[in-house]
Amino acid sequence: MSEHHKENFITKYVFTQDHKMIAKQFLITGMFMAVVGMLMSAIFRVQLANPGESSILYNLLPGAWLNDSGGLNPDKYLALVTMHGTILVFWVLTAGLSGTFANFLIPLQIGARDMASGFLNMLSYWFFFIATVVLLSSLFVETGPASGGWTIYPPLSALPQAIPGSGTGMTLWLISITLFVVGSLLGGLNYIVTILNLRTIGMTMQRLPLTVWALLITAILGVLSFPVLLSCGLLLIFDRSFGTSFYLSDIIIGGEALHNEGGSPILFEHLFWFLGHPEVYIILLPALGIVSEVIAVNSRKPIFGYKAMVGALLLIAFLSFIVWGHHMFMTGMNPFLGSVFTFTTLLIAIPSAVKVFNYLATLWRGNIRFTPAMLFAIGTVSAFITGGLTGIILGDSALDINVHDTYFVVGHFHIVMGLSAIYGMFAGVYHWFPKMYGRMMNKNLGYLHFWGTFICAYGVFFPMHFLGLAGLPRRYYSNSAFPMFDGLSDINELITFFALAGAIFQVFFLFNFFYSIFKGTKATQNPWKSNTLEWTTPVERIHGNWPGELPVVTRWAYDYSKPGADEDFILQTEPLKEGEIEH
Amino acid sequence: MTNILIVVVVILLVATLVQILRVSELLSEIKNKDVNEVTDKDNNTQGILFLIVGFGFLIFVVWQMVTWNHLLLPPASSVHGTQIDFLMKISMGLILVVFFVLSPILFYFLYKYRGKKSNKAYFFSHNNKLEVLWTVIPTIILTALIIFGLKTWDKAMNVELTESTTIIEVYGQQFNWTARYSGLDNNLGKANFKLVKGRNTLGVDMLDANAADDKMAREVHLVIDQPVLLKFRSQDVIHSAFLPHFRVQMNCVPGMTTQFGFTPTKTTAQMKESEGEDFEYILLCNKICGASHYNMQLKFIVETQEEYDLWLASQENLETKLLTQK
Amino acid sequence: MDIALRNTVKKQLLWVALVSISMFFASMLSAFIVEKADVVNWKVFILPDQFEISTVIILVSSFLLFFIKPLLKRGKSIFGLVFIVLILGILFSYFQIKGWQQLTNEGVYLTGIGSNVAGSFLYILTLTHLLHLVGGLVGLCISTIKSKQNLYSINNYLGLELTSIYWHFLTILWIILFTFLKFY
Numbered sequence A: 001m002s003e004h005h006k007e008n009f010i011t012k013y014v015f016t017q018d019h020k021m022i023a024k025q026f027l028i029t030g031m032f033m034a035v036v037g038m039l040m041s042a043i044f045r046v047q048l049a050n051p052g053e054s055s056i057l058y059n060l061l062p063g064a065w066l067n068d069s070g071g072l073n074p075d076k077y078l079a080l081v082t083m084h085g086t087i088l089v090f091w092v093l094t095a096g097l098s099g100t101f102a103n104f105l106i107p108l109q110i111g112a113r114d115m116a117s118g119f120l121n122m123l124s125y126w127f128f129f130i131a132t133v134v135l136l137s138s139l140f141v142e143t144g145p146a147s148g149g150w151t152i153y154p155p156l157s158a159l160p161q162a163i164p165g166s167g168t169g170m171t172l173w174l175i176s177i178t179l180f181v182v183g184s185l186l187g188g189l190n191y192i193v194t195i196l197n198l199r200t201i202g203m204t205m206q207r208l209p210l211t212v213w214a215l216l217i218t219a220i221l222g223v224l225s226f227p228v229l230l231s232c233g234l235l236l237i238f239d240r241s242f243g244t245s246f247y248l249s250d251i252i253i254g255g256e257a258l259h260n261e262g263g264s265p266i267l268f269e270h271l272f273w274f275l276g277h278p279e280v281y282i283i284l285l286p287a288l289g290i291v292s293e294v295i296a297v298n299s300r301k302p303i304f305g306y307k308a309m310v311g312a313l314l315l316i317a318f319l320s321f322i323v324w325g326h327h328m329f330m331t332g333m334n335p336f337l338g339s340v341f342t343f344t345t346l347l348i349a350i351p352s353a354v355k356v357f358n359y360l361a362t363l364w365r366g367n368i369r370f371t372p373a374m375l376f377a378i379g380t381v382s383a384f385i386t387g388g389l390t391g392i393i394l395g396d397s398a399l400d401i402n403v404h405d406t407y408f409v410v411g412h413f414h415i416v417m418g419l420s421a422i423y424g425m426f427a428g429v430y431h432w433f434p435k436m437y438g439r440m441m442n443k444n445l446g447y448l449h450f451w452g453t454f455i456c457a458y459g460v461f462f463p464m465h466f467l468g469l470a471g472l473p474r475r476y477y478s479n480s481a482f483p484m485f486d487g488l489s490d491i492n493e494l495i496t497f498f499a500l501a502g503a504i505f506q507v508f509f510l511f512n513f514f515y516s517i518f519k520g521t522k523a524t525q526n527p528w529k530s531n532t533l534e535w536t537t538p539v540e541r542i543h544g545n546w547p548g549e550l551p552v553v554t555r556w557a558y559d560y561s562k563p564g565a566d567e568d569f570i571l572q573t574e575p576l577k578e579g580e581i582e583h
Numbered sequence B: 001m002t003n004i005l006i007v008v009v010v011i012l013l014v015a016t017l018v019q020i021l022r023v024s025e026l027l028s029e030i031k032n033k034d035v036n037e038v039t040d041k042d043n044n045t046q047g048i049l050f051l052i053v054g055f056g057f058l059i060f061v062v063w064q065m066v067t068w069n070h071l072l073l074p075p076a077s078s079v080h081g082t083q084i085d086f087l088m089k090i091s092m093g094l095i096l097v098v099f100f101v102l103s104p105i106l107f108y109f110l111y112k113y114r115g116k117k118s119n120k121a122y123f124f125s126h127n128n129k130l131e132v133l134w135t136v137i138p139t140i141i142l143t144a145l146i147i148f149g150l151k152t153w154d155k156a157m158n159v160e161l162t163e164s165t166t167i168i169e170v171y172g173q174q175f176n177w178t179a180r181y182s183g184l185d186n187n188l189g190k191a192n193f194k195l196v197k198g199r200n201t202l203g204v205d206m207l208d209a210n211a212a213d214d215k216m217a218r219e220v221h222l223v224i225d226q227p228v229l230l231k232f233r234s235q236d237v238i239h240s241a242f243l244p245h246f247r248v249q250m251n252c253v254p255g256m257t258t259q260f261g262f263t264p265t266k267t268t269a270q271m272k273e274s275e276g277e278d279f280e281y282i283l284l285c286n287k288i289c290g291a292s293h294y295n296m297q298l299k300f301i302v303e304t305q306e307e308y309d310l311w312l313a314s315q316e317n318l319e320t321k322l323l324t325q326k
Numbered sequence C: 001m002d003i004a005l006r007n008t009v010k011k012q013l014l015w016v017a018l019v020s021i022s023m024f025f026a027s028m029l030s031a032f033i034v035e036k037a038d039v040v041n042w043k044v045f046i047l048p049d050q051f052e053i054s055t056v057i058i059l060v061s062s063f064l065l066f067f068i069k070p071l072l073k074r075g076k077s078i079f080g081l082v083f084i085v086l087i088l089g090i091l092f093s094y095f096q097i098k099g100w101q102q103l104t105n106e107g108v109y110l111t112g113i114g115s116n117v118a119g120s121f122l123y124i125l126t127l128t129h130l131l132h133l134v135g136g137l138v139g140l141c142i143s144t145i146k147s148k149q150n151l152y153s154i155n156n157y158l159g160l161e162l163t164s165i166y167w168h169f170l171t172i173l174w175i176i177l178f179t180f181l182k183f184y
């Protein structure tokens, strides 16, 4: 489109339409939010280990509401938990992950000069940016930010009388999420249309790298499920601000009977989880895509079972739309309905298992090169095994009776979603950093970062399963109200220790990242010896990606260590040799 | 003051790191090799590290299972809970086996196939037999698990009302629970949120003939081996009634009534014997509901029929409580 | 990108967006259906006549849009046609608002005491539809101005085509909503 226009500072760095720059904007914003979210978790972890003890960390957090009476009271605790969840789920692992890598990789890996619509792409980021500002501004509201949990179940989230955070804070939350959804949808449209139309000559769907497949399926999930969050939120906005009763009925609060009758909070849960479950895959799939690529490149082997991998992605995506009820087993739903959801939920384990086996098969007899990216990719596989398995417990409605909403669930989703996805994101950053900034990230700091993170993360989230099996509910400000939990304080202290230690290791990453942007050693054109198209572009960023003609693709992305080739990799643009069969 | 100190420490730390990196990069320039190139030596160290840390993690898991075993919930004190426990044992056993097979494979592969410049990987892009195999096996196992799970679920959720089932209402509000016994007729009087007023904190409709003999209580007494059906309502936001020892949980949703039926099998006294003097059955709130969510409890006591009758007789019924007393 | 590709891309962007919007309404509609089955004191309302009038209007307007291509093919001006469609769109909105007035007269309210979930759904569904229609009206305005200036030809009327697709979508959407509200 606009290949030849002049760039000034504003069009280059701020209102840019270049997909690579937009990707970096998403990345930096996502990283910033990750730091904020992590800080919050550190604060409430300290509370859980040493109840009542206010920490130094606490003063680091901006927001007037925090400084009034001093100390972390239950309201503030819930506010922090809510904001932590919201930020990590939506800002870091949805926008930060998909936004970054979909923007960065799609045009580069399919051989396109840019996204289908650079303008929509730019809008997508700026909606996200404004959403960020609105969300953060809610920290400065007198009554505090939203505090009803990231799942914002009404009536709690609908009634300011029920919890202070459901006042202005919740309004801002809803506005922010609405903007966020609009931004994500604009992005999603673009990703889908770009992948379907702008593939370069020879780049058939069967030759797409798995990253692109994963990003495509993610975008489809987003386009289908985010609108539901919008309608879910819209009805809540009406209930909150205009006095309708979609979700409210028979309520007495603060000694006053509300007029609302006929609504159902359960309706909200259905709508929310219809988005909510696909959302967890919106988070996970891009990470799995990145991991597939990084593992293949660094094992110097083709990804095992390419077709099965794509098939598994498609199946997971499809199933993710018919399992949402597993978050609602305990809402008094019809037991038969519960059975149906148990059935569909446990089916998801099958494609998930296939993916794990295929990763293991890819590593088998590889020539594994441990770049920092590779370490994190392996971290994802490990976390996906560990966390996916506990899903089998939770998905079984009979077993969920006693672990629902306990720390067992917290352990499950932090490992399978939190860790898998954040490792995938780190893997992506380490792997494509040379492409993004033309420089290398420091390898040894990367190693340090990985091992610190890997050890601490399991130290944080694995013990949570035991807390859950001991019956400890989640979202408790303090565990001291029940004598039956007295024995658990050791575990809680251990978790907090690992959480703080883990946070410190992230400093090494941040440092490495920003240091390397300016001072890192210069990257070569194809530092990891990969096959994919992005490594055929020049090291210096140019608008339009390829200086001359677009590359022509003649083979799939995974010809690593192919017998008969001189090197252990063959660029996708390398024509097939005489008599050579494509994998 | 502490803040300034933190800032100073952070600045110093960053400065040191910068220096270290600069030095190592300069050194490598002198030696004429790339610092960030992954060497055979790196592969070797990282592969070994994976073996050590990976197995360290598995040992950590085993350690947790051993040391923290005594903290877990005691065996279920209800009929359906025992079945759930059995299903849990099987499922847990299964996922642990898979976990302890797959994780070592992963870590071992990383060690075994750590790269060398001189090596070449084996080109192996697919194998239909293998792929079918490892699709079919999980499918079979999961099918078995699903069937077993659904059976247990059906038994737990579809309670039959018998003659001897006691019906008790549990009413949640910010931030406490109230119980209401259905009285001699074993029928709860109707209730409506508009009738909540003064002492009638549950909004019981006293015009309903069934209401007169209902009894309100701040703790719940149950008879061993007698089925109960708990009916849940909420006054304000969603709460969740969670009775971990009985393997019972149900959300309490304003505007609707939910229920859960079960049969307790061990008295509180028996539990005190095996679990220690401090033991109590307790109902906790398990759905975020506001500031004191973490402290919303209702004591449950399981006892013999005689003890129960004695206790129940000492509770006044609603008729006396609401209508006669002023 | 050459022009043909650019047109396909733009059209596809719209199509995917329409899928997304459909999900929005599908979820609202299923919420409506579920609540109707669940709620005890569901107040049955009678759709005001105005909605029937607006149904006819939007059907006619959508129908008229089919004549754009033949007209352009014959090199005729399409200004009049597009203008009429725009007027019909505005009329549709007018009757929607009239319909709401009728509803409030009959005691069906969106919010507040005396409102009922049934009524609220009726309002919210029609309201969100109308909001989407405003987008269509903007498109039609631009198309009207452009057609007045004779900027469209058979080889170059993408903007108008996109607007038409969107408008047809709104028509179909309305018919579905109307059917559900009236007969379900």
Ligand code: HEM
Binding pocket: A151, A280, A281, A283, A284, A326, A327, A345, A346, A348, A349, A352, A387, A388, A389, A390, A391, A392, A394, A395, A396, A400, A403, A404, A405, A409, A412, A413, A416, A417, A418
């Ligand atoms: C093997 C496949 C999986 C199964 C069978 C499964 C099952 C479940 C079930 C039944 C719950 C509800 C637990 C409860 O609230 O009581 C749950 C919670 C959750 N799962 Fe999974 N899961 C699986 C994989 C995943 C994956 C891959 C992700 C994310 C990428 C994920 C993310 C989550 C999240 C975020 C929650 C908690 C939501 C909340 O209540 O805040 N799960 N899972």
Ligand SMILES: [Cu+2]
Binding pocket: A276, A277, A280, A323, A324, A326, A327
């Ligand atoms: Cu889910």
Ligand SMILES: [Cu+2]
Binding pocket: B239, B240, B285, B286, B287, B288, B289, B290, B292, B293, B294, B296
């Ligand atoms: Cu609660």
